[in-house]
Amino acid sequence: MKYKAAIFDMDGTILDTSADLTSALNYAFERTCHRHDFTVEDIKNFFGSGVVVAVTRALAYEAGSSRESLVAFGTKDEQIPEAVTQAEVNRVLEVFKPYYADHCQIKTGPFPGILDLIKNLRQKGVKLAVVSNKPNEAVQVLVEELFPGSFDFALGEKSGIRRKPAPDMTSECVKVLGVPRDKCVYIGDSEIDIQTARNSEMDEIAVNWGFRSVPFLQKHGATVIVDTAEKLEEAILGE
Structure with a gap:
């Protein structure tokens, strides 16, 4: 062996x-007055480095960052748009975390x-x-x-x-x-x-x-x- x-x-x-993450992120973004039409393919670009980075990537994508640039977020090479603040990331997370915890196995x-x-x-x-x-x-x-x-x-x-x-x-x-x-x-x-x-x-x-x-x-x-x-x-x- x-x-x-x-x-x-x-x-x-x-x-x-991916389906439950997509639903939860769209719910959190809708509740915090952001775009909430992310697809499963979008989610695959956002997640992988933890939820803080995922929400940051989603907000940056909403603000105009390309999909290709998102992979650098959470690294020393990140270039996060000024429109994305830590306060806003935290505001979205306050909705996302409890909602996802309660809905993490609907389609998973x-x-x-x-x-x-x-x-x-x-x-x-x-x-x-x-x-x-x-x-x-x-x-x-x-x-x-x-x-x-x-x-x-x-x-x-x-x-x-x-x-x-x-x-x-x-x-x-x-x-x-x-x-x-x-x-x-x-x-x-x-x-x-x-x-x-x-x-x-x-x-x-x-x-x-x-x-x-x-x-x-x-x-x-x-x-x-x-x-x-x-x-x-x-x-x-x-x-």
Whole structure:
């Protein structure tokens, strides 16, 4: 067995959350008097670096920023329009967070093959975890409701610990799992996940069914990209 622990991102990796995220963001934007006609494709460009960055990207897009420029938000290269203030980001978040926590599993469900993947890995003794930039409240609800008893550890974004791609969340995970880093693999669908694995000194596997395209993942350094849950299982087990 190649890896003793598999640590998964959530949105776009094990769960298709795009419809519920779209509904919640449009609700929050409508309640705060902003445009509220974002599509699933828009949402895929906004999310991946936590909800603060996602709302910032959405407000910037509303203010005229191009889709291509949004990926830099949350990095040192960001150029956020002056029209987007932290106060307005916070105002939207005050509506978004509680609404999404209460409506995070209306249309959300596992991607094809994920339930079998999780079951097979557990049967073979692989420790399983979720480390996500999604709010921790939603992570805990979704893990409990959709994957009861399946994960040894789950952590979402919360105060007091730096979000991905900083290694803090995966470090906490490794500590709980008790598995050496060189026996852990991080699985995700975005450039943030690739950076997280590297910052955490872990191998990474990218999936092609999430929020980022294969060319985008390759451009950002993905070394292993899989297109089915079955191939992901093979990559984790080394078969």
